[in-house]
Amino acid sequence: MKVLALSSSPRKDGNSRLLAQAVLDGATSMGHKVELIDLADVVKAPLGDCRTCRLADGRCSIDDGYEELLHTVLAADALVLATPLYWYGVSGQLKIFLDRIFCHAGAEYPRHEEVERGILHKRLAVVVTSEESYPGASLGVTAHMQELARYLRHDLVGIVRGTANSRGEITRDPAKPVEQAHNLGTLLFELPVTDYRMDTVRDGVVWQGGAPFIAGKAR
Numbered sequence: 001m002k003v004l005a006l007s008s009s010p011r012k013d014g015n016s017r018l019l020a021q022a023v024l025d026g027a028t029s030m031g032h033k034v035e036l037i038d039l040a041d042v043v044k045a046p047l048g049d050c051r052t053c054r055l056a057d058g059r060c061s062i063d064d065g066y067e068e069l070l071h072t073v074l075a076a077d078a079l080v081l082a083t084p085l086y087w088y089g090v091s092g093q094l095k096i097f098l099d100r101i102f103c104h105a106g107a108e109y110p111r112h113e114e115v116e117r118g119i120l121h122k123r124l125a126v127v128v129t130s131e132e133s134y135p136g137a138s139l140g141v142t143a144h145m146q147e148l149a150r151y152l153r154h155d156l157v158g159i160v161r162g163t164a165n166s167r168g169e170i171t172r173d174p175a176k177p178v179e180q181a182h183n184l185g186t187l188l189f190e191l192p193v194t195d196y197r198m199d200t201v202r203d204g205v206v207w208q209g210g211a212p213f214i215a216g217k218a219r
């Protein structure tokens, strides 16, 4: 499988990129093909007004490599989105990457059908780093990623959050987010992603091969 990480921190020796790399290392250990792209190297300008700034052939007039990047994204089976927590949300680079999908999904863009088809149905892993540790700080990112996954029919396999501020400090987080990220990478295509309703037909056990564990009770 192809696993593509989009690292959205402008710091290439920073914390979120390190978590993204750990996910990729985990995926590599399972034999998957991996690639990491730093969005700051590619995405140079925000979405404009598509009505006025498209080229005559319908393509985006911002000439910064986004189109090629997007087609690399379409070819991936799994995406790893890495972001520092900025003002309780995702980084500007990641938001701009997402915003500009719009220009390429519109009917004016000559390859829009490829985009509409290719952007759907991926495994999605998210890694976030923040200076603050309290759980509420990253809730905005969690909600954003859940809605994004719902809209794009992605399987949101996991979100790893680490606490750190200075470059590379994430390796000293005693909650071991680097190990968590590596583990997520190994399980990227294995973990079940479920979203039950009351009437969902289901087995009653998640992991085959044993009775479910209920604290204080044998069942």
Ligand SMILES: Cc1cc2nc3c(=O)[nH]c(=O)nc-3n(C[C@H](O)[C@H](O)[C@H](O)COP(=O)(O)O)c2cc1C
Pocket (backbone or CB within 6 Å): 009, 010, 011, 013, 014, 015, 016, 017, 083, 084, 085, 086, 087, 088, 089, 129, 130, 131, 132, 133, 137, 163, 164, 165, 166, 167, 168
């Ligand atoms: C513009 C900016 C905004 C930030 N906003 C927050 C924030 O809202 N909450 C927080 O806990 N940390 C915040 N931080 C700290 C970063 O999330 C933290 O340093 C993170 O580890 C940086 O990741 P990186 O090393 O991948 O760039 C902010 C940092 C910057 C530069």
